[in-house]
Amino acid sequence: MRATERPTFESEASKVIYEYVERHGTAKRNVLLDVAPVPSDEFRTELDRLKSRGYLEEDGGTLQLALDVGTIEEHDTDAGIVTIRPGRQRDFEGLIDAIRDVTSEETYVVAETIAEQLLYDEAVTRHNRVESRVFFVATLGEEVVGWTHLDLPQVSRIRETAQQTVGVKEDYRGAGIGSLLLRRGLDWAEANGFRKVYNSVPMTNDRALEFLGDHDWETEAIRRDHYTIGDEHVDEVMMAYRF
Structure with a gap:
C-alpha cells in the first residue's frame, strides 16, 4: 500500500x-x-x-x-558506509535516541514534538484516513544515526503539502548524512505527487536555517514571537521547498 x-x-x-x-x-x-x-x-x-x-x-x-515507501540505499561517506532505508517499528528506540540527541543541544521544536508524538503513539509509522507518517533512517551498523520524517495529511485540501524534518546525531555530522536524508525525503515526496514540503525552525537555530538554505529551501513567512525558549520570545521561520 x-x-x-x-x-x-x-x-x-x-x-x-x-x-x-x-x-x-x-x-x-x-x-x-x-x-x-x-x-x-x-x-x-x-x-x-x-x-x-x-x-x-x-x-x-x-x-x-506494509507501506511501500522505497528501497534500501547504501552510501559511502566520511563516517563509513551509511544505509538509508524506510524506518520500521524496530527502529523506535533508535529514532527516539537520535531525535533526543539533536534536540538536546539545539532548538528544533518540531522535532521535539515528533519525539513526544512517537512516545505517545508507541508506533513509528502511522497511516489512517486522517494522517500518514513515514520515516527514513540512516544507520551505521545497527545504530540509527539520523532520520528524515514526512508528515502527510490526508485531508484533501492540503494533501499535496508535507512537513519534513531531518536530523543527524552530533557525532556523525559533517559527513553528508543530513544531505542524503533530506534528498531521500524530497525525492519520495516529489515521486508521490507532493508540490511542496515545509519545515518550521526557530530564528535562533542558525545551523538548521543555513542547512536548509544551502539546499535551496526558501523562507515563506516569519511568525513573530511564536516560540518561548527560556525566557525569550523567538520568531519562527517557515521554510519551504517547491517542486
Whole structure:
C-alpha cells in the first residue's frame, strides 16, 4: 500500500484488524484474533485479504503495516558506509535516541514534538484516513544515526503539502548524512505527487536555517514571537521547498 493511498475496507472485521495494528505499530496474531469481531476461520480470511492487498505484512506471527515507501540505499561517506532505508517499528528506540540527541543541544521544536508524538503513539509509522507518517533512517551498523520524517495529511485540501524534518546525531555530522536524508525525503515526496514540503525552525537555530538554505529551501513567512525558549520570545521561520 502506498502512503498516499487512503485505506478502505471491505468489512468491519478488516477495519478493526488494520486499525489495531496501525495504532500499536505491531501486533501479535493471537492478540488480533481476540480483537477481531469474527470467528477464527473468518479471521484468517480477513487477515489474508489485508495481506494480499498490501495493507499488512506478517513476520513470524507479528503483523505490521506494509507501506511501500522505497528501497534500501547504501552510501559511502566520511563516517563509513551509511544505509538509508524506510524506518520500521524496530527502529523506535533508535529514532527516539537520535531525535533526543539533536534536540538536546539545539532548538528544533518540531522535532521535539515528533519525539513526544512517537512516545505517545508507541508506533513509528502511522497511516489512517486522517494522517500518514513515514520515516527514513540512516544507520551505521545497527545504530540509527539520523532520520528524515514526512508528515502527510490526508485531508484533501492540503494533501499535496508535507512537513519534513531531518536530523543527524552530533557525532556523525559533517559527513553528508543530513544531505542524503533530506534528498531521500524530497525525492519520495516529489515521486508521490507532493508540490511542496515545509519545515518550521526557530530564528535562533542558525545551523538548521543555513542547512536548509544551502539546499535551496526558501523562507515563506516569519511568525513573530511564536516560540518561548527560556525566557525569550523567538520568531519562527517557515521554510519551504517547491517542486
